Amino acid sequence: MAPFFEVENLTKSFGGLVAVKDVSFRVDRDEIVGLIGPNGAGKTTLVRCILGILKPDSGKVRFKDKDITRRRSWDIVQSGIVGTFQVVKPFRRLPIIANVMVGCLSPRVSKRGEWVKRVEVKARDALEFVGIADLALEPASVLSHGDLKRLEVARAIATDPELLILDEPFGGLNPAETELVAKSIKRLHKGGRFGRLHSEGPAMLIIEHKLSELMKIVDRLIVLNFGEVIAQGTPEEIARNKQVIEAYTGKEMLVA
Ligand SMILES: Nc1ncnc2c1ncn2[C@@H]1O[C@H](COP(=O)(O)OP(=O)(O)OP(=O)(O)O)[C@@H](O)[C@H]1O
Ligand SMILES: [Mg+2]
Secondary structure, three states, X not given: OOOOEEEEEEEEEEOOXXXXXXXXXXXXXXXXXXXXXXXXXXXXXXXXXXXXXXXXXXXEEEEOOEEOOOOOHHHHHHHOEEEEOOOXXXXXXXXXXXXXXXXXOOHHHHOOXXXXXXXXXXXXXXXXXXXXXXXXXXXXXXXXXHHHHHHHHHHHHOOOOOEEEEEOOOOOOOHHHHHHHHHHHHHHHHOOOOOOOOOOOOEEEEEOOOHHHHHHHOOEEEEEEOOEEEEEEOHHHHHOOHHHHHHOOOOOOOOO
């Protein structure tokens, strides 16, 4: 059987700098996979190539038997892959619920005839899921950085993704907020409320620097360094991998 999601020999350069070099990996339907590596390793660039925001120089991205390389970003969302971003950019003057409804208006949802009557309910559901439904009618500008991260997750899950890609979901969050977001990620993955389109929650690819928190929720990790995959394995395997420890020398490398 073809893999659920697969990146094959993907390369992306900026001028003379090879930011992502010949990267290959897979994510299975039932997995949460972490993507880690020191600053500048190429994680965001790789994800931007997957999401159709950047065009890779070479290589392939396959999702459920289809080649989705170089498709446009809206088309990628339509296929079932949705990402949240390292730098959060909401429509600050629009009510919080409207920020989520933008996600619900994706043809992926509207095609199912839901949007006319259900779009607001769906957006509210997503806000409830991340715990900020009480602020639904406030403008997004009132939200703290931590709550903006939650809004990003709400907007993404409102599209019913089958693969959810999160770029630093714990970035800038305090330990209590981090724990909340980590818990909702796990809950989402298990399905339930947002498993209506599919029996299970989405597969996930999560970029994160907070390794100890990440290791608690992932099944497997992929490690990038200078654009290349230097290791793949379980949190335990990665925590004792010499090449990985060297890549992180002088930085935090926490054992699971
Ligand atoms: N648009 C761009 N133009 C030129 N160089 C870029 C661009 N985007 C990223 N780079 C460079 O590509 C390399 C990889 O950057 P990228 O943002 O993908 O790293 P990252 O692993 O996400 O880092 P961080 O952990 O700090 O977010 C870096 O050297 C960066 O300076
Ligand atoms: Mg990044």
